[in-house]
Amino acid sequence: MKKYSLVKKYIQPYIFIYFLAFLFEIMSSALQMLIPILLGTTIDSIIGSEVPTNKIMIGFINLLGGRDLVRERLGIIAATFIAISFMIALFNFLRPYMSGKATYAISKGIRDNIYAKISSLSLKDMASITTGDMLQRASSDITKFETLVSTTMMALVGNISYILISLFTLFTINAKLALVSIALMPILFIGTYIFDKNVVKVFDEFEESEARLTTTVQENLSSYKVVRAFFKQKHEIEKFEEANMDLANKDFKIMKYFAFFWSISGTICFLQIALIAIFGVLMHRSGTVSVGEFTAVFAVALNMVWVVLGTGRMLSRFTRVTVAIRRFDEVLEMDSEDIDKGIKDIEIKGAIDFDKVSFTYDDAHDAIKDLSFKIDAGKTLGVLGLTGSGKSTLVSLIPRLMEYDGSIKIDGVELNTISKRKIRENTSIVLQEPYLFNKTIKENIAYRQPDASDEAIIKAAKIADIHDDIMNFPDGYDTIVGEKGVSLSGGQKQRLAIARTILVHTPIIIFDDALSAVDTQTDINIRTALSQNEKSQTKIIISHRISTLMNADKIIVMKNGKKIQEGTHDELIHEDGLYKTIYGIQNIEVD
Secondary structure, eight states, X not given: OHHHHHHHHHHGGGHHHHHHHHHHHHHHHHHHHHHHHHHHHIIIIIISOOOOOOHHHHHHHHHTTXXXXXXXXXXXXXXXXXHHHHHHHHHHHHHHHHHHHHHHHHHHHHHHHHHHHHHHSOHHHHHTSOHHHHHHHHTHHHHHHHHIIIIIHHHHHHHHHHXXXXXXXHHHHOHHHHHHHTXXXXXXXXXXXXXXXHHHHHHHHHHHHHHHHHHHHHHHHHTHHHHHHTTOHHHHHHHHHHHHHHHHHHHHHHHHHHHHHHHHHXXXXXXXXXXXXXXXXXXXHTTSSOHHHHHHHHHHHHHHHHHHHHHHHHHHHHHHHHHHHHHHHHHHTSOOOOSSOSBXXXXXXXXXXXXXXXXXXXXXXXXXXEEEEEEOTTOEEEEEEOTTSSHHHHHHHTTTSSOOEEEEEETTEEGGGBOHXXXXXXXXXXXXXXXXXXXXXXXXXXXXXTTOOHHHHHHHHHHTTOHHHHHHSTTGGGOBOOGGGTTSOHHHHHHHHHHHHHTSOOSEEEEESTXXXXXXXXHHHHHHHHHHHOTTOEEEEEOSXXXXXXXXXXXXXXXXXXXXXEEOHHHHTTSSSHHHHHHHHHTOOOO
């Protein structure tokens, strides 16, 4: 019932359209049942001489003008068969049309909701599902849902209605032969239930294996430069083959389950048909069943047996698809990040105060431990530290991408009381590895402010020292950068990302080692232009290059998540410690 309620959850808004589709399916099944009844009655009562006893056919023959008229004009029977066939075809057209119309509206809504949900998840929740797995949940799993509700579910309803109408018809024609016709059906239903119950785990394993394969492909495509640079194509091929083999084994395991189920259920169906034939012949010899009745019963029962088998297969497909539905439903049920909770009516100027701030990743280790520092609005803070010292974690805490222990105040107000939307609207971050979209340079710079004027875009590009490079491209600002900026150098990508960030003025701007790919002179040009353009902006510059940090109003040095030094450049180069050591290694000359 949980499976069916999960499906119902999504089709509920379109229940009337599905009701019409179900109705057309049932009417099609009912009309199909008239054909064998009409055939049996024609053999016995129209061509033959027996008086019709089936109440349904008595009423139908009277509707056609009476038995004598029909016997004289057999063309009426042929026309009736044709008319019924046309009506069945009409209902068979209306049913998928109605269900398809509703289904694709639902699946579009689900895709929109999943994309919106993904966009609203916190970093922690996003990290809990791999990219490949998320892509599968948002694409192929929804496609399986479409197949279920537009085709399988309709066919399942049609089959069930066909079985019920068949049973009614069989008992109307001959109750004893009807009982023989369904003698083995309980065994088939019980077998289907047992199969359905045991195959769910196998479907789960298959879905997980398919997600791993998708992730393997996605990672390879995303890191193709690294793969080629380290000549690891063979390793990646072997990794793919391993994941592909695992998927193939899971798929083969499912096929073995199905092969066993279908062979056993098929054997039961053949035995059921044999029973109908044997008992039908014996009952005809004893005079309890006419040729027409036997023909009608055999035709109805023959179809019903295979419909029952098909229904079992549909139920197994239903189980497989509900696994996919559960997977994307898990994403939709995840808690969205509440970005509007907290103070909204506050003017942020950019004063930042860390007081004994700590942060731990999954209780494994302290990324930041008892970190304290202050920076006034409009000033520049430099952050230096070795790899793993907690610099990037610090960057994530200010815009509340992650929550913290201790106290962080922005302009004297506790950060976690300010709405995430407000603080993120007033904070800009330039990452060390910027992401560029497969669009034009102009569109990438204007990503955060699509309606920005050409003058503003060019000004941002000049501050980022990328304007001259852009003008050297054949199409200038209309140049397509390619996926992830593949057509640009590392320094050009970083400068383009800087231009995108500074296009929109925010009180706080953070450079997370964002100048590492540019030369020293370009580094100086960018920082000078930034200082002249945005004097009221609080800047946090994280870098391993002391020349980038030396003009900051304050510099902190971090190691293992802790602050080990603090001061200006002039103070720190005369103080024994990590800063002086790195300064000596880099052999920086100060004018």
